[in-house]
Amino acid sequence: MKKSSIVKFLFQRLVKLMSLLMAVCLITFVLMECSPIDPVTAYVGADTKVGAEQRALIGEHWGLNKPPVERFTLWFTSILQGDWGTSMIYRRPVLEVIGQKFSASLALMGLAWALSGIIGFILGIIAGIREGKVADKLICAYCHLLISTPSFWLGMVFIMVFAVHLGWFPVAMSAPAGVLAEHVSLLDRISHIVLPAWTLSLLGIAGICLHTRGKVTDVMRSDFIVFAKARGENTKSIVLNHVVKNVSLPAITLQFLSFSELFGGAIFVEQVFSYPGLGQAVVQSGLRGDVPLLMGIVIISLIFVYIGNMTADLLYRVIDPRVREAHKGQWKTTIQSE
Incomplete structure (x- = not known):
């Protein structure tokens, strides 16, 4: 793929990303305005000593007394200037909160993403x-069972079995409670991330497995596999030399396309395990009316998912020449019709 084609592709994707960010941010802001949650009430909590005058001052401090259009305009202007605002929940800059939460979520999602891809591809x-044998039936039944299993229920089952009854792993959180961050060892962090990562990875195994199985069955029925068998190649040689090469690209592409499902599943998993990541921050900011933090998380999560989709599309264009030729033909046909 030529450098000019890659630059053109990235520029088109960047324009689409900007327009998508504008639309999603506007929709999120409107939904938060229609929400029955009062940010001031969520801010002060159950403190009955806060009077109406103090509540008005709190609303004025956070700019909640201004009209919605003006608040969105001020927020959008600040974003363009690099100021993402201050979180009402954490009383810290939004970028600082997101950076801390996203680093924790990235470790969780990265481990789950790798496990789901590898295990799903092998299965x-x-x-x-x-195909049609006992192993195939068991794997397909296992995948269909996973697809129909809610992530929060699976997480609670893992907690009851592996944390409560067996005591192999901690119940929740990303580090031992009451221990300073500098005193937390790597082994402690690994033990706390195992159950959430395993729960989240199981959600992605089924999709990769069933998709790969369909591609493998198509390849095994093709003429060149029949010819390979006629030449005396064994099953191991056929799998390594023909099957893996033909099904790896679709599997990798589907794996990158699963970023949205991965992020959505992380929200539920982090809530179940009280894991202090970005997913838990989304729920807290939504329930407590923290608009600056929620809008910042929406932007980061959208970019994260969009990069995954763009990477999958770029891989197809770079590796598979048929996709490039199809897009060139489509572009030429459009020019001629105009």
Whole structure:
């Protein structure tokens, strides 16, 4: 793929991202305005000593006394200037809160993403080459069971079995309670992240596995596989030399496209395990009317998901020449029709 084509592709994607960010931010702001949650009430909590005058001062301090259009305009102007505002919940700059929460979520989602891709790909190949046999039926049944299982329920089952009854892993959080950050060892962090990461990875295994299985069955029925068998190649040679090469690209593409499902699942998993990541911050900011933090998280999460989709599309264009030729043909046809 030529450098000019990549630059053109990235520029088009950047324009789409900007327009998408504008639309999503506007919709999020409107939904928060229609929400019955009062940010001032959520801010002061159950403190009955706060009078009406103090509540008005709090609303004025956070700019809640201004009209919605003016508040959105001020927020958008500040974003363009690099100021993302201050979180009402944490009383800290939004970027600082997001940076801390996102680093924790990135470790969780990165580990779950890698596990789901590797395990799903291997199970998909095994099911595909054993089509119709016991292994295939068991793997397909397992995947369909995972698809229909809610992530929060699966997380609670893991807590009851592996944390409460067996005591192998901690119940919740990302580090031991009451221990300073500098005293938390790497082993402590690993033990706290195992259950959330395993819960989140199981959600992505089914999609990768079933998709890979379908591609493997198509490849195994193709003419060149029949020819390879006729030449005396064994199953191991056929899988390594033909099957893996033909099904790896679609599996990798689907894995990058799963960023949105990964982020959505992380919200529920982090709530169940009280994991202090970005997903938990989304729920807190929404329930407590923290608009600056929620809008910042929306922007970061949208960019995160968009990068995954763009990477999948770029991989297809770079690796598979048929996709490039199809887009070139489509572009030429559009020019000629105009």
